[in-house]
Amino acid sequence: MSRVPQHGLPMTLSVGEVARRSGVAVSTLHFYETKGLIRSERTVGNQRRYARAVLRRVSFIRVAQRVGISLADIAAALATLPVTAAPGREDWARLSAAWRAELDERIAQLKKLRDALDDCIGCGCLSIDRCRLRNPNDRLGDDGAGPQRLLVKK
Numbered sequence: 001m002s003r004v005p006q007h008g009l010p011m012t013l014s015v016g017e018v019a020r021r022s023g024v025a026v027s028t029l030h031f032y033e034t035k036g037l038i039r040s041e042r043t044v045g046n047q048r049r050y051a052r053a054v055l056r057r058v059s060f061i062r063v064a065q066r067v068g069i070s071l072a073d074i075a076a077a078l079a080t081l082p083v084t085a086a087p088g089r090e091d092w093a094r095l096s097a098a099w100r101a102e103l104d105e106r107i108a109q110l111k112k113l114r115d116a117l118d119d120c121i122g123c124g125c126l127s128i129d130r131c132r133l134r135n136p137n138d139r140l141g142d143d144g145a146g147p148q149r150l151l152v153k154k
Contacts, residue, residue: 012041012049022058029058037061037075039083053086060087068106069099 019026032038033048038057040048057078064074077095081087087095 012051013054015040015048015050018050018054018058022055022062024058024062032058032061035071035075037071037078051084053084056086060092064096064099067099067103069102073099 013021015026015029018024018029022029024032029038033040038050038054038061040050040054043049060078061071061074064077065071077098078087080095081091085091
């Protein structure tokens with residue numbers, strides 16, 4: 001069992017306790033650890049023990065993933081904090097601000113996709129019998145690869 005200081009809360013948590021309290025599977029915690037997103041110490045019996053601050057780090061990771069931030073970008077953001085630090089409100093504001101432009105671009109792309117979902121995407125396949133594009137000689141291919149009518153131009 002974890003050591004308990006005078007205030008009654010354990011100083012460290014087992015992997016099972018972190019999983020239960022964070023709602024994340026043990027295997028996910030192990031994965032986060034291999035990616036350097038969270039850190040544990042080992043007991044003499046080689047059991048993982050996590051600082052309580054890991055709960056906030058796991059929450060940070062889950063929220064960032066939920067809005068579509070890649071694990072690589074999350075890792076880069078967490079690398080700006082001390083390894084054992086729990087991100088606070090100011091940290092979230094600073095780090096999430098860096099993701100705003102990417103998220104805005106993704107939102108614009110999704111809106112364009114939603115609005116054109118029932119129309120031709122400009123892929124050049126010519127297989128849709130109602131394709132309004134009728135893209136002879138793949139003229140849109142000159143603009144680049146992929147579904148040119150759905151791509152958000154910068």
